[in-house]
Amino acid sequence: MMTGLLHIQDVSMGWGERVISRDLNFEVQRGEILVIMGTSGCGKSTLMRLLVGLERPIKGHVFFEDSDLHQGEPQALDVLRRHFGVMFQGGALWSSMTVGENLLLPLRLFSQLSTAAMRQVAEFKLALVGLQGSYDAMPATLSGGMIKRVAIARSLVLNPDVLCLDEPASGLDPVNAARLDELILALREHLGTTVILVTHSVEGIFAVADRALYLDDQLKTMTAIDTPQALLAHGPERVREFLQRTPHKS
Numbered sequence: 001m002m003t004g005l006l007h008i009q010d011v012s013m014g015w016g017e018r019v020i021s022r023d024l025n026f027e028v029q030r031g032e033i034l035v036i037m038g039t040s041g042c043g044k045s046t047l048m049r050l051l052v053g054l055e056r057p058i059k060g061h062v063f064f065e066d067s068d069l070h071q072g073e074p075q076a077l078d079v080l081r082r083h084f085g086v087m088f089q090g091g092a093l094w095s096s097m098t099v100g101e102n103l104l105l106p107l108r109l110f111s112q113l114s115t116a117a118m119r120q121v122a123e124f125k126l127a128l129v130g131l132q133g134s135y136d137a138m139p140a141t142l143s144g145g146m147i148k149r150v151a152i153a154r155s156l157v158l159n160p161d162v163l164c165l166d167e168p169a170s171g172l173d174p175v176n177a178a179r180l181d182e183l184i185l186a187l188r189e190h191l192g193t194t195v196i197l198v199t200h201s202v203e204g205i206f207a208v209a210d211r212a213l214y215l216d217d218q219l220k221t222m223t224a225i226d227t228p229q230a231l232l233a234h235g236p237e238r239v240r241e242f243l244q245r246t247p248h249k250s
């Protein structure tokens with residue numbers, strides 16, 4: 001009997017003969033904030049892409065509830081993917097479109113809503129991330145922190161069960177990075193969204209994570225998953241070292 005929203009079973013990931021990480025086994029609980037951590041190149045982004053069905057594992061399975069994300073027909077996978085809202089590294093917006101048009105894109109593609117209803121949804125999501133009133137703004141007129149918020153709002157328009165954020169704070173100053181942490185906590189509280197987060201920021205990990213998992217690039221597997229406090233107190237040595245670094249923003 002499976003518990004948890006996502007169930008990762010004996011997964012190995014990589015390309016061709018090159019295995020990046022193997023024997024991954026863990027669950028993501030509904031409503032939790034799970035951080036994927038590890039040094040550069042250990043496979044954090046790859047794991048996130050795999051968890052949302054954009055990458056296939058070399059071996060093993062990823063289940064969303066009881067559905068295998070990599071087994072069914074392409075159409076079934078398309079439906080499953082809509083449970084995920086994804087903000088990729090960089091979180092780029094279309095610079096030639098207004099903020100509102102950026103948010104309408106996924107709605108036009110995947111919802112049956114009327115134009116007026118789509119606009120309401122987009123404005124509501126902008127308000128959720130603290131950007132009410134910026135529907136008609138062009139991305140070039142926004143600050144880096146605001147652009148990240150718009151990208152998060154866009155990943156929320158289809159009401160995903162799981163929000164996946166790949167280094168959302170990269171390029172932000174410490175104040176805006178901390179504000180983004182607060183936003184992530186608020187979204188979980190108000191929407192109940194499950195959040196999977198890739199971050200290099202130790203401060204961010206302690207601020208938001210219910211649990212964090214560590215991908216070890218030397219052992220090429222996941223060596224720990226627990227609360228950040230437990231990992232710092234009695235995790236494997238490299239994980240403790242990772243968490244003891246001077247907090248910094250990537």
Ligand SMILES: Nc1ncnc2c1ncn2[C@@H]1O[C@H](COP(=O)(O)OP(=O)(O)OP(=O)(O)O)[C@@H](O)[C@H]1O
Nearest residue numbers: 014015020038039040041042043044045046047198
């Ligand atoms: N499409 C691809 N084909 C082949 N190799 C890839 C591909 N994408 C990533 N890699 C390699 O897989 C490894 C893991 O990459 P990934 O981006 O997942 O790491 P990461 O932990 O997210 O790194 P960073 O912290 O630097 O963003 C890297 O060595 C990368 O070069």
